[in-house]
Amino acid sequence: MLADLRSDTVTTPTPEMRDAMAGAAVGDDVYGEDPTVNALQAEVARQTGFEAGLFMPSGTMTNQVAIALHTRRGEEVICAEGSHIYEWELGMMATFSGVVPRFVPAPLGVPAPEDVRLAIRRSVHQSPSGMISLENTHNKAGGTVIPLDVLAGIREVATQEGLPLHLDGARVYNAAAALGVPVAEITRHFDTVSVCLSKGLGAPVGSVLVGSQAAMARAHRYRKMMGGGMRQAGVLAAAALIALRDGPAQLAADHRRARVLAGALVDAGFAVNLEAVQTNIVYATLPGAAERVAGWAERGVLANALGHDSVRFVLHHQIGDEALDRAIAVLTA
Numbered sequence: 001m002l003a004d005l006r007s008d009t010v011t012t013p014t015p016e017m018r019d020a021m022a023g024a025a026v027g028d029d030v031y032g033e034d035p036t037v038n039a040l041q042a043e044v045a046r047q048t049g050f051e052a053g054l055f056m057p058s059g060t061m062t063n064q065v066a067i068a069l070h071t072r073r074g075e076e077v078i079c080a081e082g083s084h085i086y087e088w089e090l091g092m093m094a095t096f097s098g099v100v101p102r103f104v105p106a107p108l109g110v111p112a113p114e115d116v117r118l119a120i121r122r123s124v125h126q127s128p129s130g131m132i133s134l135e136n137t138h139n140k141a142g143g144t145v146i147p148l149d150v151l152a153g154i155r156e157v158a159t160q161e162g163l164p165l166h167l168d169g170a171r172v173y174n175a176a177a178a179l180g181v182p183v184a185e186i187t188r189h190f191d192t193v194s195v196c197l198s199k200g201l202g203a204p205v206g207s208v209l210v211g212s213q214a215a216m217a218r219a220h221r222y223r224k225m226m227g228g229g230m231r232q233a234g235v236l237a238a239a240a241l242i243a244l245r246d247g248p249a250q251l252a253a254d255h256r257r258a259r260v261l262a263g264a265l266v267d268a269g270f271a272v273n274l275e276a277v278q279t280n281i282v283y284a285t286l287p288g289a290a291e292r293v294a295g296w297a298e299r300g301v302l303a304n305a306l307g308h309d310s311v312r313f314v315l316h317h318q319i320g321d322e323a324l325d326r327a328i329a330v331l332t333a
């Protein structure tokens with residue numbers, strides 16, 4: 001295979017990660033006794049500016065635990081249209097927490113603070129608003145970044161209205177790299193943040209939910225209910241600590257390569273909205289997407305067909321310049 005561009009989840013653990021996994025100090029994490037998990041949780045909390053963190057197997061779980069924490073049955077989750085918490089999490093907000101989404105418009109993945117305010121429901125005839133959730137970067141919109149002044153505006157709405165604000169930060173380190181700010185400049189606006197270690201940062205497994213000490217104590221129960229109590233999970237946390245240490249500095253190169261790929265696709269006649277190419281994701285519109293993707297796969301380049309006329313390419317640290325050049329040759333042949 002030349003290049004797997006289906007997702008940034010496809011990276012495999014580096015030799016250094018495998019060594020760290022083999023030598024990891026472990027304990028029973030359901031009792032809070034795994035020293036490597038505790039170190040990972042503390043480090044994500046420190047970098048994002050929160051009191052505490054909780055390690056879980058997936059970003060779906062960290063998001064859904066956050067929804068359970070912040071809502072009561074029958075309430076609405078205000079979120080940007082296309083949000084992963086609804087589109088790709090299999091109705092879990094309804095089945096686990098008994099809540100429903102209310103979408104707000106989000107051109108390029110960015111909801112306007114005023115539209116968030118207008119989505120809030122208080123009437124006795126309607127489902128009350130329970131929380132606000134943002135996604136940064138926004139996957140379905142193309143890996144797009146929410147500007148800091150918009151975050152501050154939505155934070156103000158949340159505070160004025162007394163609603164908790166959650167961030168699906170599966171790729172929040174990509175957003176920080178694109179803005180050129182420490183990740184805490186983004187996360188400080190939120191009550192809870194879900195951070196994926198297994199996307200662009202390159203860990204094999206895992207996400208961390210961060211928030212207050214009290215919120216994470218409650219989150220521990222929801223994690224257990226979902227089957228996310230993982231015992232000697234230090235073997236996974238050991239790899240995630242390396243991803244957290246080395247991953248963020250590599251993201252700018254992924255973003256540069258995404259722009260190179262997008263430019264080459266445009267030159268070859270693909271329709272790409274270059275305004276949306278802000279981080280490591282490139283969407284192209286082309287008729288017969290599924291057949292095109294199948295043809296490329298035979299020639300060693302994997303991409304994701306989404307819908308009948310859309311293809312997604314995702315850059316990650318295991319696609320270097322040379323692999324990208326060879327992939328571009330196949331895609332534009």
Ligand SMILES: *Cc1c(COP(=O)(O)O)cnc(C)c1O
Nearest residue numbers: 058059060061084135139168170
């Ligand atoms: C990948 C992703 C998640 C979490 O997905 P898992 O596969 O459950 O780890 C959450 N939100 C966004 C925006 C994502 O891209």
